[in-house]
Amino acid sequence: MNKAEIPIFDGHNDVLFRLFQAGGRDHATSFVTGRDGHIDLIKATSGGLAGGFFAIYVPSPVDLALKFELMTQDSYDLPLPPAVDLSDALPIALQQAVILVELETLGALKICTSVNDIRSCMQSGIMAAIMHMEGAEAIDADLYNLDIFYRAGLRSLGLVWSRPTIFGEGVPFRFPSTGDIGGGLSEHGIRLVKRCDELGIMLDMSHLNEAGFWDIAKHSTKPLVATHSNSHVLSPHARNLTDRQLAAIAESDGMVGLNFAVAFLRADGKMLADVHYDVLLRHLDHLIEHLGEDRVGLGSDFDGAVIPEDMGDCAGLTSFRNAMYAHGYNDALMTKLCHANWMRLLAHNMG
Structure with missing residues (x-):
């Protein structure tokens, strides 16, 4: 295998x-035949994207153009969108779950519920998909829906996106800022954490505020994970992780996936795409320094963010791997960062 072809499993x-x-x-079918956007099978094959976490996300009525414009300013503080009711969220979540099932029916991917499933897919060249939920608005207070989604394949869950739920509070898109904004998990949230631990559903802390982060650290028995977050030291955005949080993740033997979203990479926090690979590599170096080389991976946020123009879409992962090699990462470290660390982490949760 060419060095630049080491397969990537994305967070x-x-x-x-x-x-x-x-x-x-x-x-x-556009996922198979080609589509505008960051990911389809054609681009994934070109870039060596072997699979990853496929998020189910319920949107808020946000003007994205205005949001991105505000995030090009020297500082910004976008208010949290209001909570989304269960009755509104559940139909949307189910429709996106059905889309994932349809992609499996088309032969575009396989929904994986174990590490062995993922490894088998990677060996056979089939895209491996973990069903993830970004924000638990579709989960009821009694957690009945959680069990149903688990049966459908759900193996990863973020309690919040950047808005409140009945379980906890997300961080706003605020720069400069820490994530120490708002209160911790509710009683419902603590019960959700414990039930996810029982089922083997990984908890994603990427959009959670600091109080919620520390509550999960207190109540979960599993490694702490942020699937798509960066270093607050290098980019002081509310969405990024402080070194104290990184230390807790390392102590739990958890993991962080590097987010390609430019606002969380840039030192100025701006949503501008003129970001070069050296910026991503600085974040990777910082994460490796504080977490160790076994606890860092990639968590692109493809199709959910503005990503560096040097990459463009997931086909650009080949050029990014080349940049990682040029930076001095050897074969063993590259394999860990590209997929092996996610496999190790998921074995703690899914088996």
């Missing part, structure tokens, strides 16, 4: 939401 993408926006299940 986060939003392609299900984009397919939902484009027309739902009937639009799923």
Whole structure:
């Protein structure tokens, strides 16, 4: 295998939401034939993207153009969107779950519920997908829906996106800022954490505020994970992780996936795409320094963010791997960062 072809297992993408926006299940074939956006099978094959976490995401009524414009300023503080009711969230979540099932029916991927499933897919060249939920708005207070989604394949869950739920509070898109904003988990949230631990559903802390982070650290018996977050020292955004949080993740033998979203990479926090690979590599170096080389991976946020223009889409992962090699990462470290660390981490949760 060419060095630049080491397969990548990615910590986060939003392609299900984009397919939902484009027309739902009937639009799923575009994932196979080619689509505008960051991920489809053609681009994934070119870039060596072997699979990852496919997020189910319920949107808020946000003007994205205005949001991105505000995030090009020297500082910004976008208010948290209001909570989304269960009755509104559940149908949207189910539609995106159906899109993922349709992609499996089309032979585009396989929904994986174990590390052995993922390894088998990588060996056979089939894209491996973990069903993830970004924000638990579709989960009821009694957690009945959690068990149903688990039976459908859900193996990863973020209690919040950047808005409140009945379980906890997310961080706003605020720069400069820490994530120490708002209160901790509710009683419902603590019960959700414990039930996820019982079922083997990984908890993702990427959009959670600091109080919620420390509550999960207190109540979960599993490694702490942020699937798509970066270093607060290098980019002081509310979405990023402080060195104290990184220390807790390392102590739990958890993991962080490097987020390609430019606002969380840049020192100035701006949503501008003129970001070069040296910026991503500085974040990787910092994460490796504080977490160790066994606890760092990639968590692109493909189809959910503005990513560096040097990469463009997931086909650009080949050029990014080349940059990682040029930076001095050897074969063993590259294999860990590209997929092996995710496999190790998931074995703690899914088996």
